[in-house]
Amino acid sequence: MYQDFQAELAWARLHMPRTRQAIAQMPDLTGIKLACNMHLDLKMAPLVEGLLSRGCDIFLTTCNPTTVQDDVVSYLAEKGAQSHAWRDMTNTDWSASFDEALAWGPTHLCEMGADLTTRFHENVSKGRSIPRIVASLEATGSGINRLNGMSPEYPIFNWDDLPVKEGLHNRHMVGLSAWQTFFQTTHLTLHEKVVVVIGYGLVGQGVAASAKAFGAQVQVAERDPARALQAKYDGWPVVDLGDAAPYADVIATATGAYSVVSDKHLNTMKDGVFVLNVGHVAQEIDVSYLKQHAQHSEPMPYVNAYKLNGKTIYLLADGSMFNLTAGYGDSLNAFDVTLAVMAKGIGYIVSEGDHSKKGVHLLPESAWKAALAL
Known part of the structure; x- marks a missing residue:
């Protein structure tokens, strides 16, 4: 099974040239602690291993326990990522993963569904000790809807509403x-x-x-x-x-x-x-x-x-x-665009997060447009 996974991962890397390029162009990420709450399937592995290679510390949680591929999580753990995610984890374990990710002390968040941001602000309202989050990315419409009416303590960049995300993936x-x-x-x-x-x-x-x-x-x-x-x-x-x-x-x-x-x-x-x-x-x-x-x-x-x-x-x-x-989701070549934009977004919040205002903002075109080129 592991040998099959390695072959699949090699195939995914081969057909995701934009993602490879976006990672190669990223700055040194030493000192960055990125908590990721996202689908943990095969297509995410090239991004996460690429971030690790740039010096980023990563904590993995999932936005959906039914879409986790355990071999992906195991492989990324071997590469150095920390995680609290497995397929079909209970709601209790899933909820605990958000607390564990925040207790880890992330500097930045990368989310699909705003679970970590929601838990962060619940902790704020209860007067609990919280980490300082510099900036965050949000990739889904449901996550953006959850943020409506919230007053975030840090800048959150919405890339679900980018033309390339709406028009291609969605x-x-x-x-x-x-x-x-x-x-x-x-x-x-x-x-x-x-x-x-x-x-x-x-x-x-x-x-x-x-x-x-x-x-x-x-x-x-x-x-x-x-x-x-x-x-x-x-x-x-x-x-x-x-x-x-x-x-x-x-x-x-x-x-x-x-x-x-x-x-x-x-x-x-x-x-x-x-x-x-x-x-x-x-x-x-x-x-x-x-x-x-x-x-x-x-x-x-x-x-x-x-x-x-x-x-x-x-x-x-x-x-x-x-x-x-039950399936594989997006094709590799289509998701390559999505993942490259995601990588560019991470680079943006790392370089510009400290200079951005609190609240929800659309990820600027200057941050992601270069990801489309080959």
């Missing part, structure tokens, strides 16, 4: 990788299937477009009037989820919000429906209701069958981020 790769994972996991295609996509942000747009390309009959459920109108202008039938739940063959959540699919929706779904989530948070679907009220089996890996009211609901990856829990 708009194209999530949807494409989600349906590729669907085919691999279920051995089914989307032909003759009604697919209801919940949420019409950039991720939802990509999920809808990819589903259509793969033969689905696509409908969109969107509460926001402006996005619903955009979906109509893009040619999608816009439906109410409560009306669509009884006839949809596949339901995909792409909102990054909590409790989007409720017990009411689950009770009205048709027999044999597939439900999956590609949003950042695992709580878009009321999985706890299914676990409490339905009989569970797993006919195929990552296909969780729940018998509810005489009907079977197939919840893929148990409601976790499907494309990265």
Whole structure:
């Protein structure tokens, strides 16, 4: 298994030239203590090992326990990173990882979901001893939403809203990788299937477009009037989820919000429906209701069958981020762009964090644009 991992890692490095270039251009990071809260899959390894090679001290936590690859964490620990993360860790262990990362005394944060920043400010409000954070990066829309209304004690640079992140990863790769994972996991295609996509942000747009390309009959459920109108202008039938739940063959959540699919929706779904989530948070679907009220089996890996009211609901990856829990997520060449921008962002907060104002700021173009060139 370890030998296979080394071969995969070598393949990833080979096909991520922008990331290699961005790391080579980074300053000396000796004295920098970077706490990373992110997906710990194969594609992250070239970045983390590169940062370690530049002298950076790193503490790894995860933004999603279901997407952790334990061989990646073990390899990076051998390289010198500290960590408190493993696949399917309990919520108690996951919560403890945030406290452990902050107790380690990071100077900078690199996040996907703002868990460390949230815990930091909870500690501030309780008068607890806290480290001095110079600056942070945030990579997700759900993380930026959590920061709304917060008054951060340090500058946080948002790179989720950069055109290259929105237009490439959010708009194209999530949807494409989600349906590729669907085919691999279920051995089914989307032909003759009604697919209801919940949420019409950039991720939802990509999920809808990819589903259509793969033969689905696509409908969109969107509460926001402006996005619903955009979906109509893009040619999608816009439906109410409560009306669509009884006839949809596949339901995909792409909102990054909590409790989007409720017990009411689950009770009205048709027999044999597939439900999956590609949003950042695992709580878009009321999985706890299914676990409490339905009989569970797993006919195929990552296909969780729940018998509810005489009907079977197939919840893929148990409601976790499907494309990265059951699949590989973005392609290496696409994620190479994302990772190179991330590396440039880390370089920016290290060099400019001390000179920046507290609060949430968009990562400036001067910090990341060079990452696109080869």
